[in-house]
Amino acid sequence: MNRQLNRLAVVSVVLLTALIVATTYWQAWAAGDLKAKQDNAIQRVVQFSIARGLIYGPTTSTVIATNRKVKQKGNTLYFRKYPLNGFAAQTIGYSTQSHAQTGLEESMNDYLTGSNTDLSNAFHNLLNKLGSATVHGDSLRLTLRPNAQKLAQRLLGDQCGAVVAMNPKTGAVYVMASSPTYNQNLAEQHYAQLLHIQGACHEASALLNRATQGRFTPGSTFKIVTAAAALDTGAYTPSSGFDDPGYCTEYGQKISNALNPDQSAESYGHVTLAQGLEHSINSVFCNIGMHLGAKTIMDYAKRFGFYKVPPLETPAGERLPSGLLKPGTGTLDDNFDHADPGRLAFGQFTLGVTPLQMCMVVAAIANGGIVPKPYLVQKIVGPDGSTIKTAHPGKLGRAIKPETAAELNQMMQLVVTGGTGTSAAIPGIKVAGKTGTAETGTNHVYTAWFVSFAPADNPKVAVAVVLEKQANGFGGAVAAPIAKQVMQALLGG
Amino acid sequence: MARLTVPLADPYVLPIAALLTAVGLTEIYRLGPTDAFKQGTWVIVGVAVFGVALLGLRRDYRLLENYKYLFGLGAIALLFMPMLPGLGETINGARLWVHVGGLQFQPGELGKVALIVFLAAYFREKREVLAQGRLKDWGPLLVIWGAAMLVLFATDDLGSALLYYGIFLALLYAATARIAFVAGGLGLFLAGAVAVYQGTPHVRERVTNWLHPWTTKAVYCPLTGQPALRQDCTSYQEVQSLYSIGHGGFGGTGLGSGTFTTASGHQIIPELNSDFIYSAIAQEIGLIGCAGLLLVYMVFVLRGFRISLFAGDGFSKLLAAGLTFGFALQTFIIVGGVLRVIPLTGITLPLVSYGGSSIVSNFLVLAGLMLVSNRANAELEGVRP
DSSP, X not given: OHHHHHHHHHXXXXXXXXXXXHXXXXXXXXXXXXXXXXXXXXXXXXXXXXXXXXXXXXXXXXXXXXXXXXXXXTEEEEEEEOTTSSTTHHHHOOBOSSSOBOHHHHHTHHHHTTOSOOHHHHHHXXXXXXXXXXXXXXXXXXXXXXXXHHHHHHHHTTSSEEEEEEOTTTOBEEEEEXXXXXXXXXXXXXXXXHTTOXXXXXXXXXXXXXXXXXXXXXXXXXXXXXXXXXXXXXXXXXXXXXXXXXXEEETTEEEESSSSTTSOOOOOEEEEHHHHHHTTOHHHHHHHHHHHOHHHHHHHHHHTTTTXXXXXXXXXXXXXXXXXXXXXXXXXXXXXXXXXXXXXXTTOTTEEBOHXXXXXXXXXXXXXXXXXXXBOEEEEEOTTSOEXXXXXXXXXXXXXXXXXXXXXXXXXXHHHHHSXXXXXXXXXXXXXXXXEEEEOSSTTEEEEEEEEEESTTSOOEEEEEEEEEEETOOIIIIIHHHHHHHHHHHHHO | OHHHHOTTSOTTHHHHHHHHHHHHHHHHHHHOHHHHHHHHHHHHHHHHHHHHHHHHXXXXXXXXXXXXXXXXXXXXXXXXXXXXXTTXXXXXXXXXXXXXXXXXXXXXXXXXXXXXXXXXXXXXXXXXXXXXXXXXXXXXXXXXXXXXXXXXXXXXXHHHHHHHHHHHHHHHHHHHOOHHHHHHHHHHHHHHHHHHHHHOHHHHHHHHHHHOOOOSSOEEOTTXXXXXXXXXXXXHHHHHHHHHHHHHTTTOSOTTOOOOBOTTSOBSSTTTTTTTHHHHHHHHHHHHHHHHHHHHHHHHHHHHHHHHHHOSSHHHHHHHHHHHHHHHHHHHHHHHHHTTSSOOOOOOOTTTSSOHHHHHHHHHHHHHHHHHHHHHHHHHHTOOO
8 A cells, every 4th residue: 555655655745846936936937916906905005105206306305206104004104296396297107006107206116116126225125124114205306397397387378289398309398288287196096086187288188298199190290201301312302492382282283382272372483402491392392202202201200219119218118109090099000102292291191290200300300310219217316316317329320421410400490590490489589490280180280299409509498389279270389489488588597 | 841751752843833833823913903913812722632642641542542433433523513403604605603602613524533533443443354355344444534524515605615525535545445446536536526516506616616716708606696707706706815825926915015905904815814815925925935935834744754664563553644635635635625726625734724623633633743752762772651
């Protein structure tokens, strides 16, 4: 009988060993996946027993997110509090028990909860855990400039739209405002209320970060990309001549310079490329587009970052790539064979561009042709005050030659000094800009844009402003003044 | 006590059992001091029963063999008790409890020990004839064991049913050395499992929870009648238990620092100190502690089989093997269920889980092993036990 007993013993040992293996699987292998599950009730509590790192502006004098300490049944819990009530709400996001997290609160969660894999940090936290002391997360110092951010938000008011501003040399994002906006302090208890906030565009989408998730028809701001392609390929120079009859003929049909069928467009007669940009003449760019072809223009768009999700510290799901959209879907179309090169060239067709992407385009021109890598987090500071990580300004690559950038810089200055963007002019400072007024499908209702950088001879700030559903609102009239004030705030401070 | 009655017993099993009981008691205390006090009381009762068993059977426990049918019928009676109206009580969908006065008791736990005694005695007597496969000799065995299985299914106690089936096959194999019997038994088990799966929604639900605990789309939730994600509905307990285990990681959160309640103070995992005590322990002591704990179980089981190997007679061997294999299998069924190795069936973790009947019956297992080893060692040394 002993042989059978031996075998039974082996079977028993195998069964118990299987348990050790399974435990190892769940506690080592799968632990990360389990932790990331949205319905993990334990993590929800655990995260709130950590003194979450604070979020500051560029200095500790601006506190964007802090904690409210609550003692509950012997546990000390830390709930989020946003003292500035909705400061860059969509970018910062919220951290709640009931609705998890969004924005930087979500993507920087590992740092904010001190669970990033930095060895000394992990060791320190382990000691804290063993001593059942409170774990303190790392705090963030952002690149956002509080005054300019608040100003941009105030200027947007209840209009739907967004403002993005960055340092064109480093990519440090100074302003990222989206409207309509919300107060993150309401996210825990009054979430349903946030879902009903409507802006003037009557879209209940306050939680959407229009700066990175909103894709708008770029209209004439896209002429910068077309002009970049035209100059950089060597096919045109700023002084190349065009005859403008007030329309351009594509596929045998006249495409009017005017935005609405009930308006007659004035004809500029003989103009240069520079003048075409200055006065935003559609027929000039329509002809360039037909000459270069959609592929060349879109290849240049790609060099500026189109068709890629722009890098930023916010969650990947909260950023969208720009490009030609397949009609009726949210997906990008990278087959340019059927693209209409004429309409594409002046920013209509199926283009969908985020304000962040448009800001990157002007930043690249301001930066001598090199696209900067945008970032929001300047510094991560440990609970003991030591610096965990400092942002290193990076680049996404060269989009155009330095000479092309210099030419575009000059041409864009003309827009502000004597063209469509004069309301963005700042006394004593050279401003380079471009207006955009895109058709929305409804007559006399436009998407208004203004993109700019200043000072043009030594760029310190690049801005993109977009306003949705503007009744008779042209980019130069409604968006340019906002860009001007934001630039002034950033250059003055 | 043990020194006096069984001086030559295996020196390992008692300290190991004490260690496991202490681990359980500590974790139960951490989860709720009231329950820990009750559990402490049951441990005292268990030790008393353990002492009485040693005292009463110190001369020769083998006399139990003579009462094998009594044990068999007793096991069925114990299992049947919760079915009696006025006496039984249904908790968590299974009718396993007897309520007398203020005391709850799960008689099925004791039934396990009684059934092992019956099986050991019966197999010892009939092992040769059983091996030949004469139907007549199988009669009493199949009647008693079959009745036990029927009662377990009637009460929806799937964990125990699985355990009893396993013990039966193990002892059948040990006694007859016929691997064909085991194969046949497993075949019947599979056929039975399929039939039960088809026939009982309760079982289907367990298997679905096991295979697909997470859904990305809402499915019909039988608890509310509304569509819901399965992890928010039927598999909630299993899934949250896995989160608890995962949260432990390598080193655990440390005893007393685990998270078992929501911010508002509700317990996250129901049945945490009985069926799911392993996930509570796993969170607090982590992989290192869990591996250690399971190794302690393994040492206990190996000592048990060693006792069985060294025992002098068939009954002793089968008794020790049955008690030990039952102990190991029970551990596997509950911990394996919690770890998603097998579908979850509610059953206690021997010596660790909260539950009076479980503690008492496992102390009886311990008493059995010590009696057998005392006798074997005495025979080896030529001393009169």
